[in-house]
Each structure stands twice: as C-alpha cells, then as structure tokens.
Amino acid sequence: MRTSITAAACLLLLGAAGMPAHAQSVGEKTGVNSLIGVAPSSQDFVTQAVISDMFETESSKLALEKADEKTKAYAKKMIEDHKKVSDELKSVVQTGDMKLNIPTALDSAHQSKIDKLKGLSGDDFTKQYHDDQVTGHKNAVDLYKRYADSGDNAALKAFAVKTKPHLDEHLKMAQELDNKK
Incomplete structure (x- = not known):
C-alpha cells in the first residue's frame, strides 16, 4: 500500500514538473527530478x-x-x-x-x-x-x-x-x- 502511494505521489510530481510555470516546478522544488536524474x-x-x-x-x-x-x-x-x-x-x-x-x-x-x-x-x-x-x-x-x-x-x-x-x-x-x- 505504502509503495503504491509513494509511486502515485512521484507520478503526480513528475506530471506537475512538465507543466509550464513562472516559478520552479514541483518536481524540481521537491528534489524528485534530482533523485531520478531528470x-x-x-x-x-x-x-x-x-x-x-x-x-x-x-x-x-x-x-x-x-x-x-x-x-x-x-x-x-x-x-x-x-x-x-x-x-x-x-x-x-x-x-x-x-x-x-x-x-x-x-x-x-x-x-x-x-x-x-x-x-x-x-x-x-x-x-x-x-x-x-x-x-x-x-x-x-x-x-x-x-x-x-x-x-x-x-x-x-x-x-x-x-x-x-x-x-x-x-x-x-x-x-x-x-x-x-
């Protein structure tokens, strides 16, 4: 259960990271991009x-x-x-x-x-x-x-x-x- 919640959170963050924004994307701000090398x-x-x-x-x-x-x-x-x-x-x-x-x-x-x-x-x-x-x-x-x-x-x-x-x-x-x- 915990693994699927973590995976879902990562997917949400990755999806948000691809959206254009004036501020820093969620994926970059949270460190997810760095963690997975994106x-x-x-x-x-x-x-x-x-x-x-x-x-x-x-x-x-x-x-x-x-x-x-x-x-x-x-x-x-x-x-x-x-x-x-x-x-x-x-x-x-x-x-x-x-x-x-x-x-x-x-x-x-x-x-x-x-x-x-x-x-x-x-x-x-x-x-x-x-x-x-x-x-x-x-x-x-x-x-x-x-x-x-x-x-x-x-x-x-x-x-x-x-x-x-x-x-x-x-x-x-x-x-x-x-x-x-």
Missing part, C-alpha cells in the same frame, strides 16, 4: 542557477566579515566567480529568444540560510558557512550536470557544459576547506 526545465535551471549564485555571493560577503583568513580567501573567489557566472547566464538568457524569468531575490529557503548565518559568529559561523558551501555546490553540480546532459535549450545547455567544471572545482575547494576546520 533534467530541469529551462526555467527551473535558470531560476536555480541564479538563486545559487546569489546565495554564494551573499553568504560569501558575510564570510568576508566573519570568517578566518583561509575562509575569507575562498569567499572572495566565490564572489568573483559567481558574479561572472551570473552575468554570463543572464547574457545567454537575454540574447536568446527565451522567454524566461530571471529571479531578482533569494527564495525563502536560501534567505533563511542567510538569516541563520547572520546570527552566527566565530567557529559556529565558519562551520555553517563551510557546510552550506559543500551542500550548495553539490546541488549546483547536480543541477548543471542534469541540464548539460539533457537540457532542452541549446544555448543554456552549452552554458551548463562550459560552467560545470568550474563548479566541480568549487565543490572540491569547499570540501577541502571544510576538512581543514
């Missing part, structure tokens, strides 16, 4: 990529104020790199014939992570920032890989293919930084 829609890819970049930038600005020197050096690189990635992604979207929305603010989940970081200091801040960097970059690598493999827009797909190796490197750096606590 490429995000072009809108979901742009939404999640831009929000990811905004989160990296905002959390790294806090790290410049609150963290140790090694973490500050990492944070500075994240701010520079993610600004370049965001600018390039926005250029790809705006120069193409895509009718996609580019988010201008963090979603509630990422804003709550920023709010939590703002309330932390010292080792507590550093640990949370490191953890957020590892998790955020794992999610970004997965998002970019799925779109690079099966995305439906050639220009965005080329962008994802080109950018993913940089995100792989960021993830590696975040993991190394996290291990040096």
